Amino acid sequence: MIKVAVLGYGTVGSGVVEVLEKNRQQVAGKAGQELQVAYILDLRDFPEDPYADKVIHDFQVILQDAEVDIVCEVMGGVGPAYQFTKQALEAGKSVCTSNKELVARHGAELLEIAMAHGCSYLFEASVGGGIPLIRPICNALTAEKLLSVTGILNGTTNYILTRMDREGADYGQVLNKAQELGYAERNPEADVEGHDACRKIAILSSLLTGKNVDPKGIYTEGITGITSADFAYARAAGCSIKLLAASHIQEDGSVCAWVAPFLVEMAHPLAAVNDVFNGVLVNGNMVGEVMFYGPGAGKLPTASAVVADVIDCARNGNRTISCGWSEEPARMSSFQKISHVFFVRASEKAREEVLAAFPVQKCVDVAERTEDFGFLTQPMEEGVFAQQYEKLGDKVLGRIRCLGVQ
Amino acid sequence: MIKVAVLGYGTVGSGVVEVLEKNRQQVAGKAGQELQVAYILDLRDFPEDPYADKVIHDFQVILQDAEVDIVCEVMGGVGPAYQFTKQALEAGKSVCTSNKELVARHGAELLEIAMAHGCSYLFEASVGGGIPLIRPICNALTAEKLLSVTGILNGTTNYILTRMDREGADYGQVLNKAQELGYAERNPEADVEGHDACRKIAILSSLLTGKNVDPKGIYTEGITGITSADFAYARAAGCSIKLLAASHIQEDGSVCAWVAPFLVEMAHPLAAVNDVFNGVLVNGNMVGEVMFYGPGAGKLPTASAVVADVIDCARNGNRTISCGWSEEPARMSSFQKISHVFFVRASEKAREEVLAAFPVQKCVDVAERTEDFGFLTQPMEEGVFAQQYEKLGDKVLGRIRCLGVQ
Numbered sequence: 001m002i003k004v005a006v007l008g009y010g011t012v013g014s015g016v017v018e019v020l021e022k023n024r025q026q027v028a029g030k031a032g033q034e035l036q037v038a039y040i041l042d043l044r045d046f047p048e049d050p051y052a053d054k055v056i057h058d059f060q061v062i063l064q065d066a067e068v069d070i071v072c073e074v075m076g077g078v079g080p081a082y083q084f085t086k087q088a089l090e091a092g093k094s095v096c097t098s099n100k101e102l103v104a105r106h107g108a109e110l111l112e113i114a115m116a117h118g119c120s121y122l123f124e125a126s127v128g129g130g131i132p133l134i135r136p137i138c139n140a141l142t143a144e145k146l147l148s149v150t151g152i153l154n155g156t157t158n159y160i161l162t163r164m165d166r167e168g169a170d171y172g173q174v175l176n177k178a179q180e181l182g183y184a185e186r187n188p189e190a191d192v193e194g195h196d197a198c199r200k201i202a203i204l205s206s207l208l209t210g211k212n213v214d215p216k217g218i219y220t221e222g223i224t225g226i227t228s229a230d231f232a233y234a235r236a237a238g239c240s241i242k243l244l245a246a247s248h249i250q251e252d253g254s255v256c257a258w259v260a261p262f263l264v265e266m267a268h269p270l271a272a273v274n275d276v277f278n279g280v281l282v283n284g285n286m287v288g289e290v291m292f293y294g295p296g297a298g299k300l301p302t303a304s305a306v307v308a309d310v311i312d313c314a315r316n317g318n319r320t321i322s323c324g325w326s327e328e329p330a331r332m333s334s335f336q337k338i339s340h341v342f343f344v345r346a347s348e349k350a351r352e353e354v355l356a357a358f359p360v361q362k363c364v365d366v367a368e369r370t371e372d373f374g375f376l377t378q379p380m381e382e383g384v385f386a387q388q389y390e391k392l393g394d395k396v397l398g399r400i401r402c403l404g405v406q
Numbered sequence: 407m408i409k410v411a412v413l414g415y416g417t418v419g420s421g422v423v424e425v426l427e428k429n430r431q432q433v434a435g436k437a438g439q440e441l442q443v444a445y446i447l448d449l450r451d452f453p454e455d456p457y458a459d460k461v462i463h464d465f466q467v468i469l470q471d472a473e474v475d476i477v478c479e480v481m482g483g484v485g486p487a488y489q490f491t492k493q494a495l496e497a498g499k500s501v502c503t504s505n506k507e508l509v510a511r512h513g514a515e516l517l518e519i520a521m522a523h524g525c526s527y528l529f530e531a532s533v534g535g536g537i538p539l540i541r542p543i544c545n546a547l548t549a550e551k552l553l554s555v556t557g558i559l560n561g562t563t564n565y566i567l568t569r570m571d572r573e574g575a576d577y578g579q580v581l582n583k584a585q586e587l588g589y590a591e592r593n594p595e596a597d598v599e600g601h602d603a604c605r606k607i608a609i610l611s612s613l614l615t616g617k618n619v620d621p622k623g624i625y626t627e628g629i630t631g632i633t634s635a636d637f638a639y640a641r642a643a644g645c646s647i648k649l650l651a652a653s654h655i656q657e658d659g660s661v662c663a664w665v666a667p668f669l670v671e672m673a674h675p676l677a678a679v680n681d682v683f684n685g686v687l688v689n690g691n692m693v694g695e696v697m698f699y700g701p702g703a704g705k706l707p708t709a710s711a712v713v714a715d716v717i718d719c720a721r722n723g724n725r726t727i728s729c730g731w732s733e734e735p736a737r738m739s740s741f742q743k744i745s746h747v748f749f750v751r752a753s754e755k756a757r758e759e760v761l762a763a764f765p766v767q768k769c770v771d772v773a774e775r776t777e778d779f780g781f782l783t784q785p786m787e788e789g790v791f792a793q794q795y796e797k798l799g800d801k802v803l804g805r806i807r808c809l810g811v812q
Contacts, residue, residue, distance in 0.1 A: 022692070026551050030548040136538040140542065143714045286707065287537075287711075292699075295695075304549045
């Protein structure tokens with residue numbers, strides 16, 4: 001029997017306890033032995049809870065119990081989670097987490113500590129919730145030279161964009177509704193400004209390169225500027241609008257990653273990823289593109305991924321499970337040199353001047369719109385596009401990058 | 407350094423050699439050591455080939471070379487492949503294969519032999535080509551009680567159905583074109599009659615249950631009866647037509663599997679799986695549905711999956727990698743008791759009699775069709791439906807099951 005401690009008895013933490021309880025038999029079969037929740041660390045008490053007697057408030061109890069082999073860190077945030085994780089690993093206890101913020105910021109360091117102390121730091125749940133993603137990238141697509149990852153990694157923004165698309169509603173309205181339904185937090189900044197997706201693509205970029213990709217080096221743009229007008233044009237161009245996170249290995253071995261809304265052609269597999277679902281395309285030099293799709297968040301899916309990591313630790317005994325992500329900083333290439341097709345929306349009055357400023361691929365017409373017009377550019381380097389775009393001032397009303405639009 | 411032998415220098419075999427060559431560095435990094443092709447077994451000679459000096463014709467050479475630790479069986483078929491695999495495993499050499507026919511027929515026995523001789527029998531490439539599928543099911547979704555698998559597992563039939571849908575063409579025409587393009591074999595029976603998908607769903611069913619599911623016990627229907635008229639009605643019902651393979655664990659723990667064409671609602675993730683691509687939905691009691699999508703066949707994707715297995719063997723040294731598929735026969739439940747919504751196409755002349763014979767959900771109208779009409783039933787047990795359907799003789803012209811249609 002292996003004793004497990006759960007740090008944080010919120011949504012994911014209670015999910016972890018539920019998965020371990022409800023799927024006790026499957027879990028024991030896969031782990032090769034019973035897994036038992038020995039402690040639940042939380043600031044609060046839960047007197048009515050069936051696990052009330054497992055709830056403690058002092059992390060030292062867990063640290064000093066030599067029988068606890070595995071710790072699930074599902075508190076979130078960097079503060080105490082970082083300290084607790086470090087101490088647990090230094091004590092030789094493996095840590096399984098859903099904490100993308102901590103993994104993105106200190107993953108490389110924590111992996112080194114785990115390695116040094118003969119235990120593991122696993123984080124399948126930190127990207128894509130319940131979708132097996134990190135394990136397939138690290139353990140299944142092993143014969144591949146991985147070239148890129150492109151995904152919808154944030155369920156909240158995907159829900160908002162899906163509603164805007166289907167209902168023709170404006171961003172503000174849909175955000176309010178999403179907050180009411182609990183799909184968006186009261187302070188939605190981390191989601192809608194792209195920070196959450198940025199952390200996740202930083203993690204995937206680190207796994208792709210084997211080196212450390214700092215989230216701060218990733219160009220990040222959220223969805224707060226997307227309007228119902230943009231969706232009208234997107235539909236006319238045969239596209240939807242999705243917040244994509246992407247990471248591309250360049251020919252010189254450097255990596256470039258970004259988070260931004262994109263027009264995605266309807267025939268593209270990512271265009272069919274709707275509502276709170278996530279989808280991730282992985283591109284390898286032999287297999288081509290494979291996609292992983294499923295619930296990118298939610299109590300039980302996320303908890304299931306944490307427990308899968310716990311099972312892996314149990315199966316592997318005291319051997320460190322390594323994903324080859326070192327502390328060496330990855331060489332980043334300039335986002336300014338990346339080429340995209342751009343959709344541009346501009347004031348009808350300035351049509352001629354605006355069209356003259358870009359290599360135009362085709363115009364996108366929406367009959368009912370008379371004040372503005374839209375068009376797609378030829379592929380342009382980010383830096384070159386930005387220069388032209390800025391010059392035009394308020395004659396241009398918006399621009400969105402395009403995926404799958406030729 | 408680990409020495410690898412490749413059995414069969416056809417499409418997949420030459421792909422395996424190519425992946426090992428082109429991604430030498432990645433593969434060595436993941437495997438922890440160099441992998442070297444020591445022998446290529448084939449009946450033919452390949453005098454112009456850069457690996458000409460590795461080509462041999464006698465399997466005994468491989469068997470007797472104690473330095474060969476891993477054998478890639480990519481010959482296909484059951485005959486010699488079965489004997490060679492058995493002998494290799496008995497000699498303690500791990501075998502990695504893309505041979506779905508052999509895995510479906512003798513997988514359980516070969517896994518037992520591998521276990522008894524401290525080596526592994528791996529078959530990631532046998533289902534879904536290059537898509538990581540078997541490994542995620544066995545090693546990632548470990549915290550789940552898996553409830554069902556539903557997938558598009560045959561690229562040839564998916565290509566044919568996609569073309570029929572897009573071009574309004576008839577089955578025969580599209581099959582001819584697919585044969586010209588090399589997407590369908592000259593004798594297409596294994597694909598178009600559903601046998602290939604049946605073998606694959608038998609393998610997945612065995613992994614789901616941990617027991618042996620005999621392909622012979624799986625209801626199998628191909629696509630040869632699908633007409634352009636069916637597609638006209640499918641479109642009117644907001645659906646596409648896909649050849650699905652499914653396996654469901656029943657509440658009593660028994661399993662029921664089938665292969666048949668289905669009307670699939672356009673909003674369903676499997677409806678977006680087109681051309682030669684495969685897609686597989688896995689349903690777990692905690693995560694809900696996750697989907698794996700990608701190239702289900704093809705030289706390099708399939709070879710990449712075989713090499714991923716080779717890397718796993720190399721990493722694991724002499725420990726057997728087990729997927730928990732025993733020789734004990736799985737308890738099968740009757741397909742006759744499974745409920746589906748059915749689309750029925752019948753002669754306009756017999757409209758009243760036919761409609762009276764079924765619990766009708768709604769009619770599906772196609773303006774330009776005057777000789778026949780179509781409707782959807784309420785969910786009906788297979789056995790009950792079949793009885794009614796047969797009674798009506800040639801008054802009914804066709805029927806297709808439905809997925810996602812309420």
